[in-house]
Amino acid sequence: MNTQEQLKKAVGEKAASFVQDGMKVGLGSGSTVYWLVHALGERIKEEGIQIEGIPSSIQTGAWAKEFGVPLTNFAETKELDITIDGADEVDPDFQLIKGGGAALFREKIIAQAAEKLLIIVDESKMVNYLGAYALPVEILPFAWERTVHEIKKLGCEPELRMKDGEPLVTDNGNFIADCPFEKIEDPADLDRKLQAIAGVVETGLFINMADTVIIGNSEGVTVKNK
Numbered sequence: 001m002n003t004q005e006q007l008k009k010a011v012g013e014k015a016a017s018f019v020q021d022g023m024k025v026g027l028g029s030g031s032t033v034y035w036l037v038h039a040l041g042e043r044i045k046e047e048g049i050q051i052e053g054i055p056s057s058i059q060t061g062a063w064a065k066e067f068g069v070p071l072t073n074f075a076e077t078k079e080l081d082i083t084i085d086g087a088d089e090v091d092p093d094f095q096l097i098k099g100g101g102a103a104l105f106r107e108k109i110i111a112q113a114a115e116k117l118l119i120i121v122d123e124s125k126m127v128n129y130l131g132a133y134a135l136p137v138e139i140l141p142f143a144w145e146r147t148v149h150e151i152k153k154l155g156c157e158p159e160l161r162m163k164d165g166e167p168l169v170t171d172n173g174n175f176i177a178d179c180p181f182e183k184i185e186d187p188a189d190l191d192r193k194l195q196a197i198a199g200v201v202e203t204g205l206f207i208n209m210a211d212t213v214i215i216g217n218s219e220g221v222t223v224k225n226k
């Protein structure tokens with residue numbers, strides 16, 4: 001396992017220790033969340049904690065099944081105790097860019113549903129300003145060219161995310177526009193402007209949502225609270 005993977009495993013395991021018996025847990029997406037789900041499965045087996053998760057992607061749901069983490073859904077459960085997820089960038093105010101794995105829409109739903117949002121990252125994701133990572137924006141396939149045209153007016157050259165020569169289709173049947181803004185001075189303002197465009201389903205900006213960030217670096221794991 002390379003160093004970055006070890007950091008992801010370490011933060012995933014640390015995050016799993018925040019989950020208590022009886023909790024309903026939002027499970028994010030991505031390679032760091034893989035280790036969280038793995039660690040939760042271990043705790044269920046070894047300590048017998050009883051928890052239920054709601055996954056933010058088909059892939060995370062498959063991992064939960066693989067590692068023995070019981071799942072529920074929003075028909076059964078409207079509120080979650082905690083959501084744990086990765087991120088692509090985290091700024092000093094804990095504003096986030098998410099969506100590298102194209103799961104941002106469901107990730108935002110489980111983040112909003114939770115009393116507490118805990119983010120797990122390695123230190124390479126900590127930035128002074130958001131935007132070096134192209135902001136993923138989920139858009140409707142209908143008139144996607146027009147939606148991208150409108151997004152462009154906000155100061156970037158969006159690229160439609162492709163997979164195997166076709167537009168990538170999210171778990172919700174939508175497309176992703178990756179928007180390289182370079183330096184986002186006011187993430188909340190940009191989010192409002194993007195949300196105002198018909199055709200934008202959801203943005204990868206998570207504003208004032210994260211409560212705690214767990215960061216892995218060569219020295220170990222640091223927990224930062226807002």
Ligand SMILES: O=C(CO)[C@H](O)[C@H](O)COP(=O)(O)O
Pocket residue numbers: 028029030031032033085086087088097098099100101102103104107
């Ligand atoms: O937002 C996400 C998926 O939509 C992920 O949380 C984000 O891309 C981080 O992934 P990883 O842990 O693999 O670096």
